[in-house]
Amino acid sequence: MKLIYRDIGKDSSGQVTLVAEDGEDMWHTYNLLQPGDSLRASTLRKVQVESNTGSVGSNRVRTTLTIAIEAIDFDSQACMLHVKGRNIQENQYVKMGAYHTLDLEPNRKFVLAKKSWDSVHLDRINVACDPSQNADVAAVVMQEGLAHVCLVLASMTLVRAKIETQIPRKRKGSVQQHDKGVEKFFDSVVQAVIRHINFEVVKCVLLASPGFVKDQFYEYMFSQAVKTDNKTLIENKSKFLCVHSSTGFKHSLKEVLVDPAVSARLSDTKAASEIKALQDFYKTLQNEPDKACYGIKQIEKANESDAIDTLLITDGLLRSQDVQLRKKLVTIVDSVKDSGGVVRVFSSMHISGEQLGQLTGVAAILRFPIPDMSDSESSDDD
Known part of the structure; x- marks a missing residue:
């Protein structure tokens, strides 16, 4: 859902301009509309036209109407809303008080005004317009010294954090430096996971890497969680799933998500x-x-x-x-x-x-x- 404009006063009255982009957004819209609200959108209206010869015909013209909502019907098959009400603003084609049905569909802008916007309606707008609120799945794609913390949506993948750390090579006599570097890197990734993943929304977190980096990180994260008594991580431990990826770059997520085992885990989370x-x-x-x-x-x-x-x-x-x-x-x-x-x-x-x-x-x-x-x-x- 795209929020184009929002004007809600301290008395909770006001209007929002929205564009529903898909079927789920249409369902959100259906839950926002209520009888008594006013809805403004473009529509087709059949009007009578008199020609120069005096004959009367009818044409369909596109106009913008504002109606006071009386009835709402959601057509789930056509993914469309039929909203019936009386015209409440001057219009050259439609008389004040005349009935009209506005058809709302994906990618058509509309303006919704309410006398009182309550918390449930405002929460629904925030959820519909914030992509991160719809992300059931998160992923940490990593390799040694590089990690991407991502939110996976139906239509896109959002990179919420990129962690890049120089880790000294594991050479004879410098093993301790290498281990310190890895620990520092892992600690930065853990902080990014805590900061950017909302576990109330996310139902599965994929840890993906080549080799054993993901397994080492998983062990480090939960050992630290126990030490620091981080209840958020401990309570959500079952949501983490370790999987293989060829690199620690974002594009490797594609191969991870098509893995049948992962697909089964993520189905309809x-x-x-x-x-x-x-x-x-x-x-x-x-x-x-x-x-x-x-x-x-x-x-x-x-x-x-x-x-x-x-x-x-x-x-x-x-x-x-x-x-x-x-x-x-x-x-x-x-x-x-x-x-x-x-x-x-x-x-x-x-x-x-x-x-x-x-x-x-x-x-x-x-x-x-x-x-x-x-x-x-x-x-x-x-």
């Missing part, structure tokens, strides 16, 4: 993380039922006690046209983040999102049990 989160919830519900809850009433009660460790919620629920319900949900999302909890927004286009939708659309794993958490949830189902 984002969806896999959602499935794991849902499995963790079901496991908790089965083994420690007092530390799992679902349904809005129970979630509200748990949130009042700052008990939510992980909140699972569908984007479908966050698209609710019930303004009060949506405000309530956004408040819960913000509160969980402020108390140090994790919020996972499930896409209703994924099977895990469908499963969570069948379970009221919102669930949580708790830090500690909440007394009297047995209220009926029948009124929350829809």
Whole structure:
């Protein structure tokens, strides 16, 4: 997603100009649009034209319209949004108040204005427009004295850091100098990994090199992590995968990513993380039922006690046209983040999102049990 312009005031009202570049961006756009917002985009409109002879015909003309959104339909097959509403700005072809449907598709600019931009909408724009937020996979491609820390996206690879260090050759009498040089190099790479890889987003980190450099680096990194009690690295140790590459340059990533073993590991990592989160919830519900809850009433009660460790919620629920319900949900999302909890927004286009939708659309794993958490949830189902 490209952010062309952003003008949001202190009162949270304002507008953004965006260009959706692919199908995933169209899904982000669908989750941003709400009835009551205004949308401005170019469109084709059939207009009546009177010729010099007095005969009346119709032509299709391209014009730019601004509508107040009333209905939104997402066509996943055509990867297009059909947005219906009334015209709210003067236009030579369309009367004020007349209905029109704007068709949004990839690579077409649009302006979206809201009376109030909440944190969920702003987070979605940040995620959609920041390539690093969509990078499920990171890679460290290295050889002795050279390393590239990269983020791997569907359409591109971003080099976040390049580390180059002169390492003395391993000669008789200078082995100690060589080892010090290697240690200094490895330490710089570890710092780059910590600084540039967001382990909340990244699900797999490839360590690639010729020979045994990657294995030596892996051992050094985790021995240092234990010494310094670096919990981020220790907790994410299972995400690292050592693979062979011919060099430590970025172009060697191509040969790494086509390796069948690597492809299998990387397949649909984002969806896999959602499935794991849902499995963790079901496991908790089965083994420690007092530390799992679902349904809005129970979630509200748990949130009042700052008990939510992980909140699972569908984007479908966050698209609710019930303004009060949506405000309530956004408040819960913000509160969980402020108390140090994790919020996972499930896409209703994924099977895990469908499963969570069948379970009221919102669930949580708790830090500690909440007394009297047995209220009926029948009124929350829809």
